[in-house]
Amino acid sequence: MRIIQLIDSLEPGGAERMAVHYANALTKYITFSGLVVTRKDGALYSQIDPKVSYLYLNKKKTIDFKALFVLRNYVLQHKVTVVHAHSSSFFLAFLLKLTLPSLKLIWHDHYGNSEFLSKRPSGILRIILPFFNGIIAVNQKLKDWADERINSRTAIYLPNFPSEENAVFEHTILRGIEGKRIVCVANLREQKDHFTLLRVAKKLKVFNAEWTFHLIGKDFGDDYSKEIRDSIVAFDLEKNVFLYGSKQDIKNILDQSTVAVLTSKSEGLPVALLEYGWHKKPIVVTNVGEIAALVQNGKNGFIVPAQNVDLFYTALLTLVENDALKVDFGDALYASVVEGNSENVIIKHYLNWLETI
Template sequence: MIQLIDSLEPGGAERMAVNYANALAKKVGFSSLVATRAEGLLKEHLAAEVDYLFLKKKSSVDLQALIRLRNYIKKHRINTIHAHSSSFFMAILLKLSCNVKIVWHDHFGNSEFLENRPLWILKWCSLGFDGIIAVNFQLQQWAIKHLWCSRVMYLPNFVDLQPSDIPFVMAGTSGKRILCLANFRPQKNHGLLIRVAEKIHQSFPDWTFHLVGKDFQDAYSESVKKEIGQKALENTVYLYGSTTAVEKVVRQSDIGILTSLSEGLPVALLEYGYGGLPVVATAVGEIPQVLSPESGMVVPSGNESELVQALTQLVTNEELRRKMGTHWKNEIQLNYTQEAVMERYLKFVLHGTK
């Protein structure tokens, strides 16, 4: 089986493609990951047993890349492609000349704004899907309503944090770090996070915020940096860029936060729990359904005052942090690990069940 993904830069869909490839290497005869457009930091997280191919795709319809993929499929006698996010288009082009099953995995992060989602190319391509996996209930219902595929399954993301040999030392005081794992995209609403950091700093100057995620060096990231400078928060809010040493980052942190305007089921949320962090997050995507009051605090999206209030409760109560972090970690172990998800996945993909 192939995991097809456009790049291996750190991101939710990309992490899941790697996680599935690694998990399948232990369960099926041949597990492969194929990156179409770009490689990235996550390549080093592929297990040694996972076969890997980089297509160097340069355009939407790159015939040379398509031929390379077709030859690879034939060489390894592959009959199933698990296409993540926008890689479905290449999978469909391949299916025109190759007898393969396609399972499409919808990781769409703007699930609060599905009415604005481009539809028609995806709708026509869905005729060639043998199944759809959605990362939250909203996306499942959207696919059932709008796409032409009869088999649609909601399957939560799972976390598989592996220790890294890469050195990673965080700034700030041990025991007083608030972590945000999120690439610098508008839907992650870093501006709100900076305003919350300013309020927390005024009351608890020893606590610091640590933003880990890909910086695209665009207008959005520049606006975040500008706001940090204008509020004189350079020694309170630290930016790190991308890293694959997520396990080390989580281990050095004390509270996890997400201020997103929209989400699917964020892998960062699960990674916080895997490391035993209590969480403050906005009520978007699948977050309100998976994060119980015993594990963290969910507040309305965009509500600065409630975010400050929730963080204040955790900052001032070490016992509450410990209890919530422990509860969330237990929830992760029960429901969001490889063992919890893969049995349902294999039944759906290999045996055709829902």
């Protein structure tokens, strides 16, 4: 097979990371693996394996004929057989299909608000997706949605998987006391619900003021991020909660951290959670998306209802105060990720599925 990943940007995010992960992983299994970025280059460029063929289109508008025909020529030149389009890049893949009908198209649905699918617009998807040969969903709810709303007969649920970092030049130094750092890797988006995290931090400060929270993720400079900053001040957390923006040296950051958390109110299967497991971090996370398929409460982490500050705080406090439990949870989560969400397992499922469509 000769497969390219199509993604709109390389700004750090779940869909973008998975596009890079697939492109990198496939170099070990197929004769040609490419990555095409349509609109915006970004920090994830440094994570692309040298064996991956890379193309940046610099697409300027929704229908950009110059970008379309550059992509068409690239596909013909490299004899690409499958275009794997991630998230919103599906429209360009559809236009490409109109010019090259023999291409197989795959759409990878990374929709983050899977807890609120009843509100998801589906009109344009119902028109375009019949031209696709298959749909990959990042959780079971999205797979069911594709079956029911798009009437797909070839949708599959494939979990995300972690990947080792390529060399990065960043070396982030976390503030706070070693052994007492709590990290949250999540872009500053509403679905990530950082306000629950801040309320938990406020409660923890009362009895464990030395523990600090470290928020890693892109700041979009919008009302949501402004409200986060305002809340940090209002809760008197300037010495307990730190914002770092988007970072590439996740392994380095996790190595400096003691506990890892996610307070999302909606998710697919977060890449951050897989990275936590890959690096043996003990976790407290919310029960959304496909998280419960990986996290068994009390066995390899704590999983609590979304937006429940008291239960999240109680679970976090239990973990903070029990060093043996931290080690046990970290080892158990690592074993769970290796067994069910390793690159090797997912890519084999992926390639076997492609053979059937």
